[in-house]
Amino acid sequence: MNTPRPVPILVQPPIAVPEPCGTCGMRSISVCNAIDDIHLIRLAELANGVDVQAGRVFITEQDKATDFFNITEGTVRLFKLLPDGRRQITGFAGPGHFLGLAVSANYSFSAEAITDVKLCRFSRPRMRQMLHDFPALEETLLEVASNDLVCAQEQMLLLGRKTARERLASFLVARAHDGVPSDMPRTRLHLAMTREDIADYLGLTIETVSRTFSKLKADKLIAIPSPPEIILLNLNALQAVAAAEK
Amino acid sequence: MNTPRPVPILVQPPIAVPEPCGTCGMRSISVCNAIDDIHLIRLAELANGVDVQAGRVFITEQDKATDFFNITEGTVRLFKLLPDGRRQITGFAGPGHFLGLAVSANYSFSAEAITDVKLCRFSRPRMRQMLHDFPALEETLLEVASNDLVCAQEQMLLLGRKTARERLASFLVARAHDGVPSDMPRTRLHLAMTREDIADYLGLTIETVSRTFSKLKADKLIAIPSPPEIILLNLNALQAVAAAEK
DNA sequence: CGCACACTTGAACCCCCTCAACCCAAGTGG
DNA sequence: CCACTTGGGTTGAGGGGGTTCAAGTGTGCG
Numbered sequence: 001m002n003t004p005r006p007v008p009i010l011v012q013p014p015i016a017v018p019e020p021c022g023t024c025g026m027r028s029i030s031v032c033n034a035i036d037d038i039h040l041i042r043l044a045e046l047a048n049g050v051d052v053q054a055g056r057v058f059i060t061e062q063d064k065a066t067d068f069f070n071i072t073e074g075t076v077r078l079f080k081l082l083p084d085g086r087r088q089i090t091g092f093a094g095p096g097h098f099l100g101l102a103v104s105a106n107y108s109f110s111a112e113a114i115t116d117v118k119l120c121r122f123s124r125p126r127m128r129q130m131l132h133d134f135p136a137l138e139e140t141l142l143e144v145a146s147n148d149l150v151c152a153q154e155q156m157l158l159l160g161r162k163t164a165r166e167r168l169a170s171f172l173v174a175r176a177h178d179g180v181p182s183d184m185p186r187t188r189l190h191l192a193m194t195r196e197d198i199a200d201y202l203g204l205t206i207e208t209v210s211r212t213f214s215k216l217k218a219d220k221l222i223a224i225p226s227p228p229e230i231i232l233l234n235l236n237a238l239q240a241v242a243a244a245e246k
Numbered sequence: 247m248n249t250p251r252p253v254p255i256l257v258q259p260p261i262a263v264p265e266p267c268g269t270c271g272m273r274s275i276s277v278c279n280a281i282d283d284i285h286l287i288r289l290a291e292l293a294n295g296v297d298v299q300a301g302r303v304f305i306t307e308q309d310k311a312t313d314f315f316n317i318t319e320g321t322v323r324l325f326k327l328l329p330d331g332r333r334q335i336t337g338f339a340g341p342g343h344f345l346g347l348a349v350s351a352n353y354s355f356s357a358e359a360i361t362d363v364k365l366c367r368f369s370r371p372r373m374r375q376m377l378h379d380f381p382a383l384e385e386t387l388l389e390v391a392s393n394d395l396v397c398a399q400e401q402m403l404l405l406g407r408k409t410a411r412e413r414l415a416s417f418l419v420a421r422a423h424d425g426v427p428s429d430m431p432r433t434r435l436h437l438a439m440t441r442e443d444i445a446d447y448l449g450l451t452i453e454t455v456s457r458t459f460s461k462l463k464a465d466k467l468i469a470i471p472s473p474p475e476i477i478l479l480n481l482n483a484l485q486a487v488a489a490a491e492k
Numbered sequence: 493c494g495c496a497c498a499c500t501t502g503a504a505c506c507c508c509c510t511c512a513a514c515c516c517a518a519g520t521g522g
Numbered sequence: 523c524c525a526c527t528t529g530g531g532t533t534g535a536g537g538g539g540g541t542t543c544a545a546g547t548g549t550g551c552g
Contacts, residue, residue, distance in 0.1 A: 080399060080400070080402075080403045082403070082407060082408075082490040083489065083490055084490060084492075086490070088403040090399045090403075101392045101395060102392060102396055103389050103392045103393050103396070104396070108399060109399055132381070132385075135384060138381060138384050138385060138388060139377070139378075139384060142387055143349050145347075145388060145392055146347040147349050148395055149347060149391060149395050150349070150350070152395060152398035152399065153326060153355055154354075155402055156336050157336075159402060159406045160334040160405045160449030161328060161332040161333070161449065162328075162332075164508070194529095194530065194531090195530070200406075202406075203406030204508080204509090205508075205509055207510085208509075210531060210532055211508095211532080211533075213531095214533085226517095227530080243328075243329065244328040244329055244330060244332070245329050246329070246330075409540095410540070440499090441498070441499065442498085451540075451541055451542080452498095452499080453499095453541075454539090454540055454541075455499095456499060456500055457501075459499095459500095460500075472549085473499065473500095493552100494552090495550105495551090495552080496549100496551090497548105497549090497551105498547105498548090498549085498550105499546105499547080499548080499549100500545105500546080500547065500548090501545085502545080502546095503543090503544085504541100504542085504543085506541075506542090507538105508537105509536105509538075510535100511535090511537095512536105514533075515531080515532070515533090516530090516532095517529095517530090517531105518527100518529090518530105519526105519527085519528080519529105520525100520527080521524105522524095522526100
């Protein structure tokens, strides 16, 4: 993890890495960081920058899984559907997030852009080759998958055993810590997702989400200047509610 | 996956692989299968056979994560607790299942033996070394983790959006397919777990589980000679209920 | 026999869902 | 400029699926 990157022998930095990877701002936080500059050239050759409009579904459950994706900009909702339209959002993915880890030949979930999204696409066969050639990349992916798994288990606890109030608190606390150093949580949130997304993520209805937000507001735990903005007035108290401490 | 194992050069089989790995009956279905015989010697050196009595907790959430485990016999429940005792079982693990993938320094869940359990223990630092030395092992672990992730997402859909009846049907269908070829599902189940375990796995109460089983029995979808035995009388219908088709 | 334990069944309740109305801000077009 | 629409959000009233509380059934085992 903190092992210093070995200096390439016989090659003088800086190395000209082709677009798009050479200038990708997300590299430092994404899986691509597992690769050093000289090998990044190969990665760049098979990466494929894609723009996705807000609202577009770019991964459809059951479709043949042809690609991996790495989000570089924007927010995405990942979800599964039941035949009658009931939806469960299994997660939100932002910059640096890696998608498409399914082992099976078909995607096991759908992905839809919430905002306009930029992402990096890799064909699966080529990605497999890369994984084979660069164990460090595979190691990073294993860490990513393990981490996703821990989050999924936490979400199972939420969906199976927490009350609506605890779910909302958990959601807000998670958003506060998302993508920032753990000792510097946000207190102002700009939620990219709608109330309906939140409901489908937390296993509730849109009305319950709205009512519970109102309750939290009445209890002075949050303020809602204008939705999608939420201010966390008492993060400690929210954390206590989220953890179901008495 | 189905790539033939390369014949070791200069070494005549059979190779004497030390206990316990050499004779481990689980090898063919476990992660250890990623390693060929000559390297299995090294794996055996750091493997550690352990017996766990039914009811014993052998992984405790929050404890320092010192080991990985590979179950070779018996059934285990994996769970998370809330401070007031609410429990969410995140999964059941049987022979061949690999435990302890958490990236963090601490376990993110607890594990408790349901039946008497035999398992194989690896210290994390040594395991890391093995992973580094044998990319094939890492690749297998990534597949395992990806697969677990898919299951976790399916379970989120269940917990967030399915009715009690749909949850029980899903559970039974999953059990029917567990550990057998996909075209040969079981119709007789010997459930190792109690009603309470099932309830905590499906996000319900024990009473709802019992009542819903009774309903399924009244509808001639299952028979219950004596609990823990369950006979699936109409697997297709159960599958339809599980998938929420109409 | 009697105790323990897992499971089942019944009755009352409640948290969240359903259905419905309403608010509000941002278009859109005459 | 204003009427109308549209989409997201809020709030209210009533109902229901699952929980809670409680009693009862079965089964193994000392």
